[in-house]
Ligand SMILES: NC(=O)C1=CN([C@@H]2O[C@H](COP(=O)(O)OP(=O)(O)OC[C@H]3O[C@@H](n4cnc5c(N)ncnc54)[C@H](OP(=O)(O)O)[C@@H]3O)[C@@H](O)[C@H]2O)C=CC1
């Protein structure tokens with residue numbers, strides 16, 4: 001299955017880079033990477049470890065600088081210690097890999113960064129450009145609380161650091177349709193859309209990327225990818241984790257905004273898109289935008305919200321909070337390919353299991369076998385880790401009779417020979433360095449996701465309580481119809 005695959009999703013413009021035997025990447029221009037919020041939580045847990053993993057994989061440009069930016073004062077040496085601490089806590093440490101060389105390229109610019117006062121950042125960027133050459137690619141990564149996006153975007157524009165640069169926005173890129181539009185207008189007053197990389201890390205998961213390889217490189221799957229053969233699609237992301245460590249953020253957000261309008265909608269678009277003209281970034285982005293525009297606005301009766309029992313007792317959560325910690329939705333996509341096929345989306349905290357599954361349930365075959373169960377034929381992908389593909393089929397139960405039995409064929413993607421799975425942040429930051437936007441959300445695409453959610457924001461459904469460790473409120477089961485939710489029906 002691996003050997004003849006074309007490079008998944010991306011090809012020319014820009015080309016996938018080659019990693020020479022000696023592990024250095026030579027065909028990326030020198031890069032100045034400015035990490036705003038460099039001492040914050042996400043930077044420590046994800047961005048800095050991802051950057052180091054890129055160095056370990058030989059996927060960084062031959063010459064680069066990473067400038068951490070923050071409001072406090074720190075020397076370069078203190079920042080190096082901070083990064084080392086982050087790698088020890090959230091990655092495999094610094095014993096394994098090019099730490100000495102890596103650490104020499106780290107800088108810190110304190111004093112904050114506003115349109116009136118750039119702190120030490122302008123000088124730090126100028127020095128880095130002097131060292132790397134004026135043509136060095138500038139990348140801004142806003143690992144900041146969303147309320148700081150506006151001020152930093154303005155400051156980047158005001159200090160002339162926008163021209164020719166790339167900018168990465170963490171999520172959420174707007175927490176309401178109005179907030180999205182305001183931020184988007186501001187961003188476009190400084191940057192062109194082609195310069196902007198909005199993170200949705202579900203698009204960077206190996207399993208999500210494999211959706212395209214599976215479908216477009218295999219007649220076996222491409223031919224069944226439509227209403228003719230698919231009865232229902234389920235995108236199911238139950239989580240067993242709590243939100244106690246970030247209750248304040250979570251209470252202001254909820255599952256619908258944190259997961260549904262973001263990750264689940266984007267994954268639904270990945271499943272439902274028409275074949276892009278090519279695997280070039282622009283074609284993939286156009287195909288994703290086009291199908292997002294076909295999402296029928298969710299009606300409140302097609303959405304079930306829930307809150308786990310005990311949520312209101314968490315520190316930072318008001319006693320009367322009605323924030324949703326669970327959401328299930330039945331989405332319709334008004335395209336010829338998917339008309340009449342429900343896309344069932346579900347996610348929630350403190351549920352019975354942690355899974356990330358995309359499942360396509362096939363219609364029962366019209367043939368002589370009349371006892372195929374409703375969920376007898378399912379193509380399912382796990383988006384967790386390196387991903388897997390599982391195909392449920394009916395087979396002859398070995399023995400004297402022609403009796404049918406369910407069976408599963410599984411492919412663990414991490415076992416593909418020569419494979420080197422990358423965690424989503426590593427993959428996405430690599431794409432930023434290469435300039436490949438195919439796995440990032442677009443302004444037009446996000447506008448469509450808010451359009452599709454609008455009726456639910458206008459008339460929010462009631463929030464049902466559910467027990468911790470359950471599969472959420474019973475009301476969600478009705479959305480799934482005769483197929484039921486696949487997860488939770490059998491032991492996984
Ligand atoms: N943490 C996580 O697990 C995840 C976070 N995200 C997103 O990543 C981004 C960063 O999150 P996270 O690291 O948790 O955030 P933090 O609250 O840790 O803030 C990051 C850094 O930003 C600076 N900062 C904080 N408040 C302000 C402010 N008002 N103005 C300017 N700078 C400020 C601080 O650095 P200093 O004091 O040095 O200036 C802080 O260390 C957010 O957009 C978040 O939604 C997305 C997915 C997961």
Ligand SMILES: O=C1O[C@H](COP(=O)(O)O)[C@@H](O)[C@H](O)[C@H]1O
Pocket residue numbers: 239258
């Ligand atoms: O963005 C988010 O994603 C995580 C789940 O993603 P994972 O890949 O880390 O499992 C979710 O728990 C969190 O609430 C949400 O903000």
